[in-house]
Amino acid sequence: MYKLVIVDDEPSVRNGLRTFFDWSAYDIEVVGEAEDGDIALELIEQLQPDLILTDVLMPNMDGIRLSLALRSRFPHLKIIFITSYSILNIVQELIERYMSGYAFENQSGEFVGVVxxxxExxxxxxxxxxxxxxRDNLLRWLKISVTIGVGEQVNHLADLPHSYSQAREATDQKWYLGKNQIISMDNMKVHDENFYRFEAKENEHLLSxxxxxxxxKLSVVLIEIFAALSNNRREGIKYGSIVVQHKPASSRKQAYAGAEYPSSRNGRERAQSVGADY
Incomplete structure (x- = not known):
């Protein structure tokens, strides 16, 4: 039979993992348990198991460090991680490592850290x-890329919404600068005063x-926007022209708006058309 060691700092979790599954049905025998990575390391050297079932977050030696130690000593071991570790756990743990603060999920897919x-x-x-x-830990452990926006420092709690707005506005720049980056609006203003940002009021104007x-009028506005956005990237931005379909009750009309964009290959080129119904 295969020998299994369970590693978790919660006794109830260890008991549940041991009793919930019919391990013998899979030709597996639970030969030992440990409440921490350092204890598990000694136990594993004694018992020489085939499988390790371990938690990630533990007080002294976590599951990641345990796995690294085991890989060098017992390359044949199969290691399985059991954890409820999430994005929020990682962000909060790292905030506490660097400074005091708090992290929370503001909405689905958006996490906010106040530090x-x-x-000074x-x-x-x-x-x-x-x-x-x-950013690096989320990519390494959860295989996800994130864009992090940084707002400016404030001295009063009442000013935190302003800092949050700046951080959120910074993350919106991922559409122009690319994903998996750290973006500070404050740094943009200092280092690139000509950096163009598509503001909410401009979006409302375009919708009208x-x-x-x-x-x-649409063609003129789009050309101005695309030209401004192209300055944010060295190689320019390739945007397609837009086909706007207007559908009054009595008839159906189409209005076409073309836009040119700078190209790094051959100067100015005409973009392909795409359609948009509203």
């Missing part, structure tokens, strides 16, 4: 080290033109 910076010296280095660690079905 308290005690020392090297605060930006600390903040960016934290952001890089969050779309609803009016004024193709000439």
């Amino acid at each position: 308290c910076i005690q020392a 010296e090297h605060k930006e280095d600390q903040l960016y080290a934290l952001a890089e660690d969050v 033109i779309l609803k009016s079905a004024d193709s000439e």
Whole structure:
């Protein structure tokens, strides 16, 4: 039979894992249990099991460090991680490692971290080290890429919504700068005063033109927007022209708006058309 060792710091979890499954039906025997990675390491050396069932987050030696130690000593071992570890766990743990603060899920897919910076010296280095660690750990352990926006520092709790708005606005720049990046609106303003941002008011203006079905005005506005956005990337941005279909009750009309874009290959080229109904 295959020999199994269960590693978890919660006694109830260890008991559940041991009794819930009919291990013998799979030709597996539970030969030992450990409440932490360092204890498990000694036990595994004694028992020489074939399988390890381990939690990730444990007090002294976590499951990741345990697995690294086991891989070098017992390359034949099969290691299975059992955990409810999530994005929020990783973010909160890293915040506590660098500074004090709190993380929460604001809405599906959006996580917000509020951090308290005690020392003014090297605060930006600390903040960016934290952001890089969050990004790299999520990619490493959960295989997901994230865009992290950083708002400016505020001195009063009442000003936190402003900092949050800046951080969220920064993440919106992923559509122009690419994903899996750390973006600070404050740094953009300092290092690139000509950086173009598509603001909410401009979006509302564009929607009003779309609803009016004024193709000439729409064409002018789109060309201006695409030209401004292309300056944000060295190689330009390739956007297609837009086909707007206006459907009044008595008839159906189509208004076409074309847009040109700069190309790194041969100057200015005409984009392909795409359609959009509204």
